[in-house]
Structure formats: C-alpha cells, structure tokens
Amino acid sequence: MLTDTDRFAFTTRxxxxxxxxxxxxxxxxxxxxxxxxxxxxxxDERVVAIAxxxxxxxxxQSGNLHRIQPRPDDTLAQMADGFSIAVDDxxxxxxxxxxxxxxxxxAIAAHLPTPPRAKAIP
Numbered sequence: 088m089l090t091d092t093d094r095f096a097f098t099t100r101x102x103x104x105x106x107x108x109x110x111x112x113x114x115x116x117x118x119x120x121x122x123x124x125x126x127x128x129x130x131d132e133r134v135v136a137i138a139x140x141x142x143x144x145x146x147x148q149s150g151n152l153h154r155i156q157p158r159p160d161d162t163l164a165q166m167a168d169g170f171s172i173a174v175d176d177x178x179x180x181x182x183x184x185x186x187x188x189x190x191x192x193x194a195i196a197a198h199l200p201t202p203p204r205a206k207a208i209p
C-alpha cells in the first residue's frame with residue numbers, strides 16, 4: 088500500500104516549535120512523536136536544531152542544546168551518517184535558519200556544499 092509520501096512528489100518535513108531550548112531538549116527525550124532528524128525551532132532564542140538522542144543546534148546560538156564539532160575532513164554525508172539522519176535533515180534545518188535570518192554554526196557551515204540561502208517567496 089502506498090503512503091502519502093509515496094504518492095506525492097515531495098518529502099514532508101516535521102518541524103516542532105518550542106518556547107525554549109530547555110523545553111525542546113526535554114521533549115526530544117520523552118515525546119515519541121519527535122523522531123531523529125526532525126527539525127526543532129525555538130524562535131525566541133534564535134535556534135534551529137535537529138532532534139536526536141542529544142539534540143544539536145545548526146545555528147550559532149544553541150541555548151541548552153548541544154553543539155557538534157565535526158572533523159575538518161568530514162563530508163556532510165559522513166556527518167549525517169554519524170547521527171543516523173539524512174543529509175537533507177541538516178540542509179533543510181540550515182535553510183530554515185537562514186530564511187529566518189539566524190546565523191549558521193560555523194562548524195556546520197564549513198561542511199555545507201554552498202552557503203545556505205533563503206528561498207525567495209514569489
């Protein structure tokens with residue numbers, strides 16, 4: 088049987104919004120609807136992050152979430168594999184952060200294929 092994702096020509100992105108990074112961290116530990124690779128958005132703290140056992144920010148601001156330090160020679164695919172998430176999980180989170188005017192963590196930005204750009208809204 089086909090799922091909605093199989094029937095349509097798009098990939099859904101799950102974004103969970105929180106009032107604080109502390110709330111986001113706690114939710115990733117106990118809310119089963121939040122899956123590894125989902126995007127976490129904390130507007131008040133200017134943080135966009137990725138859900139994981141230890142959720143990590145893709146933005147310069149991280150609040151109570153973790154920061155990652157990839158090896159300089161890691162590719163984006165290797166980084167994603169290390170967290171068992173998709174490359175698109177990282178790219179989409181960075182694109183959202185950029186669209187909101189949030190700075191990307193330089194440790195992550197160094198591994199992006201091109202600087203993330205906000206898509207123009209027609």
